[in-house]
Amino acid sequence: MIAFLLLFVVLGSVIFHLLSPWWWTPIASNWGGIDATVQLTFLLTGTVFVLVLLFMIYCIVKYRYREDRRGEYQPEDKKLEMRLTVLTTIGVIALLAPGLMVWNDYVNPPEDAIPIEVMGQQWSWSFRLTGEDGILGTTDARNISPENPFGLNPKDPNGQDDILLEGDDLHLLVDKPVKVLLRSIDVLHDFYVPQFRAKMDLVPGMITYYWFTPTREGEFEILCAELCGVGHHVMRGLVVVDNESSYQEWISEQSTFKEFQNAAKSDSNDVYVKN
């Protein structure tokens, strides 16, 4: 009976894995290597799982209780221990090595990757793009205020043309690599777009980064993948991957840091006049 139950667990697990309706969304970035690593992990751990359970079934049937049988006491078996140690070592290396290779690639952006900044806070996403100079201006958390939500350094000329997107969609160019710089101004968050197969934590006081190339036009949902408070589940956003012409059309309508500050100034003048 137990042997049959175990057999049922083995078959059920394999069939469920193969027919599962919760499989990956179609990939939309260059990170096929991440999928390959996950597949390899499934293959290795799945094979070990099946073999161990089949071995258990075999033992349960073969060595089941019989009155004339006595158990044998065998506290040590050097040969068996050696075999198991070598096999486990090979298995662990096979699980770790491919991941380390992909990781090395993941945190080494190509020269032409466009820097973009993703800023997380409870519970929304903001983005900063370089202006025409292609450089993001420097920031300091002490500069953060309602007029300067990213804490940009007002004296840094590189920051004046930076494009600020607050609570708005992020647009990216298809087939152009981006280097994603991640910041948080409160707690841990995690920038995750399932179709890009890429995610990383945002750590307060640090800038973390990775790169990817969007390979498919369309709209992709951003999910925060690090529990960050009661509003964690609503911390969502949208990445729109555009072709050249729609990207240019969109970016021409966005405001720069300079425009942001001017607007804030005239707003506060209005209030002053009214008072």
Ligand SMILES: [Cu+2]
């Ligand atoms: Cu979050």
